[in-house]
Amino acid sequence: MTLQSSKLGLGILQDKLPSSKLVPKIPETMKAQIASKIAGSDPLEFPQAIDRAIARRFSFYQEGIKKYQNANFVNSRNEMPVVWSQGSASLLDYSEARGGYPLFIIPSLVNRYYILDLMQEKSFLRWLAGEGWAPYVMDWGQPDLAERDFGLEDYIVQYLQPALDNIVEQCGQKPNVVGYCMGGTLATALTVLSQPKIRSLVLIASPWDFHEDEDERAMQQGKWLQCLMPLVQSIGHLPSEILQGLFASLDPTLSLRKFSRFRSLDENTEQAKTFVYLEDWLNDGVPLTHRVAKECLLEWYGENLTKKGLWSIAGEAITLDRVQLPTLSVVSDNDRIVPKASSLAAAELIANSTVVRISLGHIGMMVSRGAQSKSWILVSDWMKQIIA
Secondary structure (H helix, E strand, O other): OOOOHHHHHHHHHOOOOOOOOOOOOOOHHHHHHHHHHHOOOOOOHHHHHHHHHHHHHHHHHHHHHHHHHHOOOOOOOOOOOEEEEEOOEEEEEOOOOOOOEEEEEEOOOOOOHHHHEEEOOEEHHHHHHHOOEEEEEEEOOOOOHHHOOOOHHHHHHHHHHHHHHHHHHHHOOOOEEEEEOHHHHHHHHHHHHOHHHOOEEEEEOOOOOOOOOOOHHHHHHHHHHHHHHHHHHHHOEEOHHHHHHHHHHOOOOHHHHHHHHHHOOOOOOHHHHHHHHHHHHHOOOOOEEHHHHHHHHHHHHHOOHHHHOOOEEOOEEOOHHHOOOOEEEEEEOOOOOOOHHHHHHHHHHOOOEEEEEEOOOOOHHHHOOOHHHHHHHHHHHHHHHHHO
8 A cells, every 4th residue: 555655646746636634745846856857758657667666666575574474483582480470471580590689570461571582692681680680570471261351450469469579579679670661551550559569660661641742643543542442342352463553553664664674684694583583573462351452542542541640550549759769761762652752751750760761762672783782781770770
């Protein structure tokens, strides 16, 4: 569809289509430049050239997808010890028996935790262990019968709080709690409910203001997302494929660009392997239960209850003025999934807050070439100051 829209652009260029909000007007200077380049040519030659370019680019895209589907890389990540479990959730110990100060790392409910341990060469969790920390990460698993009627409160009270207690009991110390993406929003609620058991809070690209300071686009997005509720009600959950589609809509040409690039990569390079592992992770999505989907779509994105101070868990108001612990907020200036205005909102309302701004994207801050130097080290150095 994106490629075929080039023909629409040709219609606008030739003044065959009126401009509107959906059909933007092409500047006259640009029209003149294009007209001069095709002056004197066959009237059919330019449209035919567009058709050939569309066919060529779509072919590259298909070849990239086929190459990915045929890739036979085996991810060599080792399974880590389970130190606590309940229902579909497990607490994994990444300390590798080295000791160190404990970290309780909370990923998003939407995606699998192993974006934090994508491969041996790109693993935030294993790097932290190598830096002397004792990381424990929540693996939410796939919602099953035990979680069928779960809402956010159930995940926090029945899973996060007991897992936190297990870490405190096992290590004899209050851990630093680290939340990534939606996991940071959940970590904030956990901190409010269990503050005496936590040393500090780290929020990495974590949403809080879902209307992004009254941004019109974000507010319209919130209204649009509510249209998914009839689907959720009819099938009883929000499928991961729908969630993938929502993320893809943030950059409609991303899939075209990335698979076309992958087509020309040497399969034996680290870049190619990273691409395959990352796509495997993206395709290993997790559905949201009916209640969680309702809370996220209606209460977070729709009503923005977090920013308004109206979100409550277990009868407790989850407001940022109640977070009294040292807090680090890692905010990306180039994050499409959690825009900076959304995550900055939390940082600005927590009293004892430190803000670090980085340029990496939402996923890039965990797996890109610059992740260690621009993201991981900042988090580790800040936590070392806190426990010093």
